[in-house]
Amino acid sequence: MVKVEGLYYSYTNDDKYAVKDISFEIAEGESFGLLGPSGAGKSTTQNILTGLLPLKTGEVQVAGYDMHHPKREMFNKLGVSFEQSNVYGKLTALENLEFYRKLFDVPTLDPMELLTLVGLEQVASKKAATFSKGMKHRLTFVRSMLNQPILWFLDEPTTGLDPAIASVIKDIVKEKKERGTTIFLTTHNMFLADELCDRVGFIVDGELRLIDSPRNLKLKYGEKLVEVEYVEEAAQGDEANQAVAAEQPIVSDSADGSGTGTVGRATIGGGTGTGAHLIRRHFSLVDPVEVAALQEVLATRKIETMHTKEATLEEIFIKVTGRKLV
Amino acid sequence: MKFLTTFLKDLKLSFRTFYIYIEIALAVIFILVMLFVLPENFTTEHDIYTLIELEEPAYSSVRTLFDEGAEADRLIYLDSREAIENALLEDREAAGIHVFQSAEGRITYDFVLQGYESPKLVELLKQTFIGDLTTYMPDYEDQVSITTLGGAREKLSDRLTVLPVFLVLNSAFTGLFIVAAYIFMDKDEGTIKALTVTPAKISDYLLAKLGMMLVMGMLTSLLVTVAIARGSAHYGPLMIFMAAANLFGTAIGLLLTSFYDDLMKAMSSIFVVVFVLAFSTISYFMPSFSPLIIRMIPTYPMLVSIRELLYQQPNLTYVYATAGGLLAGAALIFMLALYRFKKTLTV
Ligand SMILES: Nc1ncnc2c1ncn2[C@@H]1O[C@H](COP(=O)(O)OP(=O)(O)O)[C@@H](O)[C@H]1O
Ligand SMILES: [Mg+2]
Numbered sequence: 001m002v003k004v005e006g007l008y009y010s011y012t013n014d015d016k017y018a019v020k021d022i023s024f025e026i027a028e029g030e031s032f033g034l035l036g037p038s039g040a041g042k043s044t045t046q047n048i049l050t051g052l053l054p055l056k057t058g059e060v061q062v063a064g065y066d067m068h069h070p071k072r073e074m075f076n077k078l079g080v081s082f083e084q085s086n087v088y089g090k091l092t093a094l095e096n097l098e099f100y101r102k103l104f105d106v107p108t109l110d111p112m113e114l115l116t117l118v119g120l121e122q123v124a125s126k127k128a129a130t131f132s133k134g135m136k137h138r139l140t141f142v143r144s145m146l147n148q149p150i151l152w153f154l155d156e157p158t159t160g161l162d163p164a165i166a167s168v169i170k171d172i173v174k175e176k177k178e179r180g181t182t183i184f185l186t187t188h189n190m191f192l193a194d195e196l197c198d199r200v201g202f203i204v205d206g207e208l209r210l211i212d213s214p215r216n217l218k219l220k221y222g223e224k225l226v227e228v229e230y231v232e233e234a235a236q237g238d239e240a241n242q243a244v245a246a247e248q249p250i251v252s253d254s255a256d257g258s259g260t261g262t263v264g265r266a267t268i269g270g271g272t273g274t275g276a277h278l279i280r281r282h283f284s285l286v287d288p289v290e291v292a293a294l295q296e297v298l299a300t301r302k303i304e305t306m307h308t309k310e311a312t313l314e315e316i317f318i319k320v321t322g323r324k325l326v
Numbered sequence: 327m328k329f330l331t332t333f334l335k336d337l338k339l340s341f342r343t344f345y346i347y348i349e350i351a352l353a354v355i356f357i358l359v360m361l362f363v364l365p366e367n368f369t370t371e372h373d374i375y376t377l378i379e380l381e382e383p384a385y386s387s388v389r390t391l392f393d394e395g396a397e398a399d400r401l402i403y404l405d406s407r408e409a410i411e412n413a414l415l416e417d418r419e420a421a422g423i424h425v426f427q428s429a430e431g432r433i434t435y436d437f438v439l440q441g442y443e444s445p446k447l448v449e450l451l452k453q454t455f456i457g458d459l460t461t462y463m464p465d466y467e468d469q470v471s472i473t474t475l476g477g478a479r480e481k482l483s484d485r486l487t488v489l490p491v492f493l494v495l496n497s498a499f500t501g502l503f504i505v506a507a508y509i510f511m512d513k514d515e516g517t518i519k520a521l522t523v524t525p526a527k528i529s530d531y532l533l534a535k536l537g538m539m540l541v542m543g544m545l546t547s548l549l550v551t552v553a554i555a556r557g558s559a560h561y562g563p564l565m566i567f568m569a570a571a572n573l574f575g576t577a578i579g580l581l582l583t584s585f586y587d588d589l590m591k592a593m594s595s596i597f598v599v600v601f602v603l604a605f606s607t608i609s610y611f612m613p614s615f616s617p618l619i620i621r622m623i624p625t626y627p628m629l630v631s632i633r634e635l636l637y638q639q640p641n642l643t644y645v646y647a648t649a650g651g652l653l654a655g656a657a658l659i660f661m662l663a664l665y666r667f668k669k670t671l672t673v
Contacts, residue, residue: 050523054669072525080523086516090342091335102331103524143520 001151001182002026002049007058009044018044019206022058031173031183033197034208035190035317037325041206042186043083046155049184050080063151076106079149083156083186085136089129093120093139096128097146104147114142118168134161141169145176152176154185158192170195188325190313200313204321214313221316224285226294227309230301232279278304284319328526332534336508340538343511345504352500353546356492357553360485367484372420373400375413375438379426384433388425410438416613418481440481482636489554490632491607494625496550497543497568498575499600505539505579506596510589528667532660536576543572555636563645564635570649570656571628577659584666624655 007022019041026032034042047053049062051070060067065074087096097111115121118138128136141157157173158166173196177183187193193200194214201211212220279301283294297303314325340346378388392401404410410422422438512518521531547568551559582599586592606626609616610633620626627648634640 052519052522072527075523075525078523080520082516082519084516086520088335088339088517089515090339095338099331099335100520100524103328103521103526105525140520147524 001028001030001063002032002184003059003061004045004049005059007045007048007055007060009041009048009053009056011044017206019048019203022203022206022208024201024208024211026182026184028182029180030198031177031185031196033193033200034184034186034203035188035193035200035313035325036186036203037188037323040188040203042188042203043155044206045203046080046153046184046186050078050153051075073105076104076147077150079144079147079152081141081144081152081154081157083159085133085140087128087136087139087143090127092125092127093131094124096139097143100143101146106147108146109148111146114145115139117172118142118165134165137161138165138169145172149181151182151184154183156187157185158189159187166192190317190325194313202317202321204323209321217313217316221286221319225309225315226283226285226306227280228283228294228297228306229278229280229304230297231304232277232301282309282315286319329530329533329537332521332526332530333537336534336538337541340508340542343508345507346542349496349500349504349542349546350549353492353496353550357550360488360554364485373402373413373417375410375420375422376401376403377405377407377410377422377424377426378403379424380433381427384427388433414438414440482633486555486558486636487611487633489551489636490629491610492550493547493568493632494571494628495604496546497572498578498603498625498628501539501543501572501575502579502582502600503596504542505535505576506583506592507589508535508538509580509583510587510592513587529664532580532664532667535580536573536660539576539579540569540572543575544568547572558636558638560635560640563640563642564632567631567635567645567649570652573656574624574652574659577656577663580663581659581666584663584670624652628652 003025005023007019008017009019010017022041022045024032034040034045036042044053048055048067049060051062051067051074055067062070063074063077065071087093088099091099093115094111097114101108101111112121112124115124118141120135120138120142123131123135128139131139137160141154144152144154152173154173158169161169170192173183173185177196183196185192185196197214199211199213200217202209210217281297283290283297285291285294317323317325376392378385378392380388402413404413407424410424414420414422418440421440424436424438426434426436428434518531522528544565548561548565551561551564578599579596582595583592585595603623603625606620606623606629609620609626610629616626631645631648634642634645
C-alpha cells in the first residue's frame, strides 16, 4: 500500500534534511506508526506521502501511485487528518463536511453520522470558528473519514485532546483498522502507537532508527528490565539517587506515558520522622552503568520487592535512540 | 463540478466575511458622494482657444477687446486653426474662436465649438466676444459662422467622467485586495491543505475565487452604474467589459498572493501594483499629458473603454478589442498564478 525508499527532504533545499534516508513499507490492511519526539520529521514524512510536500529525493509509492507524479484521483482513496485542525471557521461543522464530501468522486459517509460519532452532533450547525481546539480537531478528524479511505493518514490523532475524546478517537481508528483500512499514523504518544500499530518506526532527527512490531520490541528488550523496590534512609538516599539519576534517566510508569525518569518513592512509617523511604527503580540489564547501579543497590540496600518487567515502548524508545519522546 | 462546489462555498463564505461589505460600502459611499455632495459638473470655467489672423491695427484692437472682454474664461492664443481644433479634441470643455479677414475684406469671427453646446451658450459666447464690436465698428455686420468639429464627441458630465474611474478601481483594485485577503484567509486556516488532499484541482480552487470575485465585482459595478449613469450607459457591452476587467484584476491578485504567505508581507507589493495601475487616471483626466508609458498601463484603455460605453455612440470596436486584450492578459496571468500555486501552495 505504501512503499518508501531512500526518502530525503530538505525544506531549505540544502543538506539540512528534515528527513533523511527513510525507507519502509506498509502492507495492505496494516497499521504503521511513526513514533518520535516533536521535530523528528514525522509530519514531514506524512506530508510527502500525501503530496502536500513535493517529493524531491527518493522513491515513494502510495496506494499504487508514484508520488513523483501524483494524480488528483488518488485522493479518492486517501484520508488525511492533520496535526493542526484546518476547517472553515465561517462555515458550520455540517457545512464543512457537506462541502468537503462533494469534492470526492466516490460514495461518502453521512456527515451527520460522522459528527455524532465524535460527539459533535449538538453543534453541527454552529460555525467552526466558535469551536474549542479539541472540537475543531474532531471535525478535522471525521472529515478525513468522509470518503471511506482505504489508506488513512493520521498526524498526531490524539495529541492535545482530553483523555475521553482521545479514547473515542482511538476506538474509531481501531474499528476501521479491524475492517481492513490501512493506517499510517504519527505520534509521540507510545501508548497510542502500542495500541493501534501493527508495526512502529522509531524516528529521531529525521532518521528512522528501527522498525518492528510493538510485541517484538517488548520481547526483545522487555526482559532486560528489572524493577526493584528498596528501603532507603533519607540522608544516604538523596545523594545516591541523584548520582544514579544523573547518569541515566529512569522512567517511572506514570499514566500519561510522559515519564520523566523520576524515581518512585514513598515514605515509610510516616510521622516517625526517621525519613526512611521506599524507592522503586528500574534497571536495564543491557546498560553496564545500570547493571553496576543495580549491583550496588542489591549490596547496600534493603530490598522489598524485585522482578523483571516488560518495558513500555517509551522505555524501549529511549534505550534505542537515547532520546525521550517529548 | 468541483469548481462549482468550491465556487458556491466561496460565495457563501464571502457573505460571511466583511470584505464583501467593504466593497458594497465603498460603492454606496461613491454613489452618495457623486449624487448628493458633488454637482453634476465640477467646474464652470472653460478655456477658449483663440487665433487672431489680422493685420495691424485691426489685430491690436481685437486683441485688446478680447483681453478686456473675457473675464472668467481663459483665453489661450494659438497660432493655427489646426491647433485650435486639436486642442478642442483634447479638452472637451473648451471652445475656440478664430478671427480672420474674409475674401471681401471683412473681419470674420468663426466660433469653433464641440457641437453639444446649447444655443444659449453660443449666444453668450457671441455676446462676450463681439458684443462691443458693434459699437466700435460702424460697418459691423453679424456674419458669425459656427463650425462644429468633425468627429467630435458629445461631452460627458463630470459625474459620468468620474464613473469609469470608480468602476476600474472597483474591479481591478478592490478585486485585487479582496482576492488576496481570501486566499490568505484560506492559507491561514490551512483549508488550502485540506483541499490539496482531495481530488479537487488547484485550478478548481483558483477558478472558484475568480468566479466569486466576478459575481461581487459585477454586482457592485452594476449598482454604481445604474445609480450614476442611469439610462446613458450601454449595459450589455459594459457588463461584458467589466467582466473582462474584473477577471484581469483578480488574476493579478492571484499571481501576487502566490508569492507570499501572509497578507502583511504581500501588502507592499499590492500597494505598488495598485499605485502603478492608478497612474493612468492622470492621463485620463488630463488628456494633454498622456505619454505612451502611461497609456500602456492596462487601466488606461479600461478607463477609456468604459467612458466610451457612456457615450451615445460608443466605439464598440475599441471596447471589445480592449476587453479581448484584458481577457487574454487575464488568462496568461492566471496560468502563471496556477503554476506558482502548484509549486508553492503547501510549503
Ligand atoms: N515548513 C517548514 N519549513 C522549514 N522547516 C520545517 C517546516 N516544517 C517543519 N520543519 C522542520 O523540519 C523538522 C521536522 O519537522 P516535523 O516533520 O514537523 O516534525 P514532527 O512532525 O516529527 O514533529 C523540524 O526540524 C522542523 O523544524
Ligand atoms: Mg508533527
